Amino acid sequence: MKFEFENPTHLVFGAGTLSQIGEIVRKHGKKALLVTGGGSVKRNGTFERALSSLNAAGVTVIECAGVEPNPRLSSVMRGAQIARDEGCDIVIGMGGGSTMDAAKVMAAAVNYEGDPWEMIIHGQDNWRLPTSALPIITVPTLAATGSEMNGGAVVTNEKTTVKSFVIAKCLYPRVAIVDPELTLSVPPDQTAFGICDLITHVTESYFNGADGTPLQDRFAEGVILTAMEWGPKAVTDGNNLEARAQVQWASVVALNGWVQVGTAGAFPVHIIEHVLSAHHDIAHGAGLSVVNPAWMRFAAQTRPARFARFAQRIFGLSLKHPDDRDAAMEGIDRFEAFLHSIGCPTRLSQLEIGDALLERYAHDTVHIIHDGEGHLPGRPPMSEEDIVEILRSAL
Amino acid sequence: MKFEFENPTHLVFGAGTLSQIGEIVRKHGKKALLVTGGGSVKRNGTFERALSSLNAAGVTVIECAGVEPNPRLSSVMRGAQIARDEGCDIVIGMGGGSTMDAAKVMAAAVNYEGDPWEMIIHGQDNWRLPTSALPIITVPTLAATGSEMNGGAVVTNEKTTVKSFVIAKCLYPRVAIVDPELTLSVPPDQTAFGICDLITHVTESYFNGADGTPLQDRFAEGVILTAMEWGPKAVTDGNNLEARAQVQWASVVALNGWVQVGTAGAFPVHIIEHVLSAHHDIAHGAGLSVVNPAWMRFAAQTRPARFARFAQRIFGLSLKHPDDRDAAMEGIDRFEAFLHSIGCPTRLSQLEIGDALLERYAHDTVHIIHDGEGHLPGRPPMSEEDIVEILRSAL
Numbered sequence: 001m002k003f004e005f006e007n008p009t010h011l012v013f014g015a016g017t018l019s020q021i022g023e024i025v026r027k028h029g030k031k032a033l034l035v036t037g038g039g040s041v042k043r044n045g046t047f048e049r050a051l052s053s054l055n056a057a058g059v060t061v062i063e064c065a066g067v068e069p070n071p072r073l074s075s076v077m078r079g080a081q082i083a084r085d086e087g088c089d090i091v092i093g094m095g096g097g098s099t100m101d102a103a104k105v106m107a108a109a110v111n112y113e114g115d116p117w118e119m120i121i122h123g124q125d126n127w128r129l130p131t132s133a134l135p136i137i138t139v140p141t142l143a144a145t146g147s148e149m150n151g152g153a154v155v156t157n158e159k160t161t162v163k164s165f166v167i168a169k170c171l172y173p174r175v176a177i178v179d180p181e182l183t184l185s186v187p188p189d190q191t192a193f194g195i196c197d198l199i200t201h202v203t204e205s206y207f208n209g210a211d212g213t214p215l216q217d218r219f220a221e222g223v224i225l226t227a228m229e230w231g232p233k234a235v236t237d238g239n240n241l242e243a244r245a246q247v248q249w250a251s252v253v254a255l256n257g258w259v260q261v262g263t264a265g266a267f268p269v270h271i272i273e274h275v276l277s278a279h280h281d282i283a284h285g286a287g288l289s290v291v292n293p294a295w296m297r298f299a300a301q302t303r304p305a306r307f308a309r310f311a312q313r314i315f316g317l318s319l320k321h322p323d324d325r326d327a328a329m330e331g332i333d334r335f336e337a338f339l340h341s342i343g344c345p346t347r348l349s350q351l352e353i354g355d356a357l358l359e360r361y362a363h364d365t366v367h368i369i370h371d372g373e374g375h376l377p378g379r380p381p382m383s384e385e386d387i388v389e390i391l392r393s394a395l
Numbered sequence: 396m397k398f399e400f401e402n403p404t405h406l407v408f409g410a411g412t413l414s415q416i417g418e419i420v421r422k423h424g425k426k427a428l429l430v431t432g433g434g435s436v437k438r439n440g441t442f443e444r445a446l447s448s449l450n451a452a453g454v455t456v457i458e459c460a461g462v463e464p465n466p467r468l469s470s471v472m473r474g475a476q477i478a479r480d481e482g483c484d485i486v487i488g489m490g491g492g493s494t495m496d497a498a499k500v501m502a503a504a505v506n507y508e509g510d511p512w513e514m515i516i517h518g519q520d521n522w523r524l525p526t527s528a529l530p531i532i533t534v535p536t537l538a539a540t541g542s543e544m545n546g547g548a549v550v551t552n553e554k555t556t557v558k559s560f561v562i563a564k565c566l567y568p569r570v571a572i573v574d575p576e577l578t579l580s581v582p583p584d585q586t587a588f589g590i591c592d593l594i595t596h597v598t599e600s601y602f603n604g605a606d607g608t609p610l611q612d613r614f615a616e617g618v619i620l621t622a623m624e625w626g627p628k629a630v631t632d633g634n635n636l637e638a639r640a641q642v643q644w645a646s647v648v649a650l651n652g653w654v655q656v657g658t659a660g661a662f663p664v665h666i667i668e669h670v671l672s673a674h675h676d677i678a679h680g681a682g683l684s685v686v687n688p689a690w691m692r693f694a695a696q697t698r699p700a701r702f703a704r705f706a707q708r709i710f711g712l713s714l715k716h717p718d719d720r721d722a723a724m725e726g727i728d729r730f731e732a733f734l735h736s737i738g739c740p741t742r743l744s745q746l747e748i749g750d751a752l753l754e755r756y757a758h759d760t761v762h763i764i765h766d767g768e769g770h771l772p773g774r775p776p777m778s779e780e781d782i783v784e785i786l787r788s789a790l
Contacts, residue, residue, distance in 0.1 A: 013657065
């Protein structure tokens with residue numbers, strides 16, 4: 001193990017913490033660009049409560065509403081322009097992962113020279129990380145992406161149908177205000193998609209990361225077991241604040257770096273799903289729920305021991321030997337059954353995706369990131385044919 | 396769960412990272428107070444390698460050697476005076492927990508108005524946290540205290556025989572350079588004491604923390620299981636770099652806040668041990684190894700379910716029911732046997748501590764921290780009589 005780690009985000013977690021937003025934001029800025037999504041924060045009163053706290057603290061608020069799921073580059077550019085025009089000195093992302101991601105990239109785009117798309121990895125040569133951003137405050141209203149406490153963001157270029165990501169130090173939020181009460185109104189399907197998303201964040205590094213990271217393995221298993229224990233309760237009873245809190249806490253930890261640290265893992269399932277949602281505008285977590293088990297069955301062929309251990313530690317299966325393929329496949333079946341049980345799709349047909357564009361998805365995936373030999377990084381690295389095979393198995 | 400979390404320390408982890416110390420320190424200062432302990436870093440070449448890197452980067456080094464185990468207030472004041480006299484603008488703590496802790500408090504003491512002992516919790520009314528410190532760089536040479544990546548420090552006032560701690564935001568190191576190669580020369584007994592120390596960091600919050608933190612429970616178990624898997628290998632073969640790395644990584648995580656976050660737990664075993672080592676100048680980890688199992692047997696009487704779960708998840712014991720006291724006690728026995736197996740003491744007599752001062756230890760413990768009713772905070776809170784009983788059971 002050789003790695004560096006730094007996560008400077010100040011996390012404020014707990015029911016009712018939204019009321020602190022005014023005093024928190026005031027420490028970092030006076031005029032805030034408040035970025036929101038499709039309007040749920042207005043319908044459920046979150047927006048008004050935040051505005052009231054911000055105004056009471058003397059923070060001027062400029063609104064940037066309407067960030068869509070799978071947030072578009074045009075929305076990022078619109079928000080950055082508003083921030084420039086209005087002279088905002090801080091950006092608040094209040095909503096799901098899409099809203100927070102868009103807000104983060106807006107904050108970096110305000111002073112970014114040139115086309116902001118150049119900071120997003122999309123196979124280009126002229127890629128330039130952003131080096132500065134306005135202070136960012138995140139207020140998640142969904143337990144899923146973990147964007148509230150990391151330096152990553154995902155944006156879709158709607159002109160080229162490419163969805164990809166940026167990870168930069170300047171994108172770490174100054175403060176993440178994580179109030180599980182804000183997730184009480186999330187419907188069961190979106191709740192389930194969020195649970196799938198957070199679990200997939202840790203399965204990516206668990207299955208694709210470096211060998212020799214036993215502590216990180218235990219942490220990943222801890223996130224999965226906690227999400228599987230509390231997730232169904234949050235899906236079944238959306239008003240169960242305890243379940244909402246446990247799921248949201250798991251979602252923060254699943255991608256704030258504590259689990260991935262030192263694993264240097266690729267995120268192949270995410271990259272494949274990004275291509276699907278760029279083409280079909282599906283919910284990210286729903287797409288992951290289809291792709292992840294299919295990918296697991298493919299990857300288990302080359303690393304059965306790893307998947308057998310997953311089956312043992314997550315589902316308590318006994319192994320006949322460390323390479324027990326039967327146990328490995330049984331573990332994947334059980335994982336897929338869990339996703340199904342909370343209402344997640346597990347076939348592409350449930351997302352109304354057919355086989356017409358399988359080669360195109362595979363091509364786009366490898367175009368975003370490849371290992372120099374035309375393979376998508378991961379364990380194992382995957383050719384376009386491999387990706388087609390995985391997706392075909394999930395039709 | 397309601398909590399805040401922030402840990403801004405930049406961690407640089409891995410074999411060989413010591414060579415980066417010059418460039419790292421140079422980013423934060425030009426004239427460094429280099430704090431070391433009893434001389435092992437000079438004997439094994441670590442000091443020379445660091446000095447060479449620092450000088451090459453243009454950093455002037457002022458030495459403060461000779462910090463003793465259970466570092467004394469007088470050493471802290473001596474170091475702070477050197478830093479003031481020499482105009483140092485950064486402090487490097489290179490050594491074990493004692494050296495790093497002393498360096499951290501020195502960095503805060505340089506500009507602290509009044510007696511630095513006032514920043515250490517010791518039952519006083521005029522307690523004042525330090526609010527600023529010179530930038531701190533930590534270079535641990537022992538896997539144990541986790542001091543390299545947190546905002547805490549423990550100091551002993553040799554005049555009053557009180558050993559206690561301070562936790563402050565300004566004490567977080569800017570950078571922790573954690574190079575497992577530096578621990579290769581640690582002898583088996585000190586290696587074992589470090590393993591006991593790191594495990595005790597997570598058992599404290601596991602057994603004394605708030606209810607309803609399932610993810611933190613899993614993380615704590617992950618640290619314990621990893622330390623129990625790799626620790627014996629590091630004790631048996633000090634040159635096993637892989638084992639050294641896993642143990643050191645576990646020691647970082649055991650007290651950088653990732654496990655304790657949101658648990659709000661007291662550290663009663665540490666407080667009791669601090670009193671023992673203030674009186675007898677024993678190794679901290681050795682003292683913990685005696686006190687922790689004795690404390691567990693006491694605490695298990697009031698919370699058998701918690702200890703039964705520990706037995707189940709750490710040692711794979713089957714429970715007849717959640718409150719299974721037999722399993723709880725069997726788990727504690729096995730834990731004590733593990734400590735014994737790696738060469739840690741488990742009786743006070745092995746530390747040459749008798750029963751003459753039991754009441755004095757108990758009195759001192761409660762004097763440092765109490766709950767307002769004369770009890771040491773923890774689950775359960777403990778009276779002086781309880782502490783005497785625990786220590787007597789470990790004679």
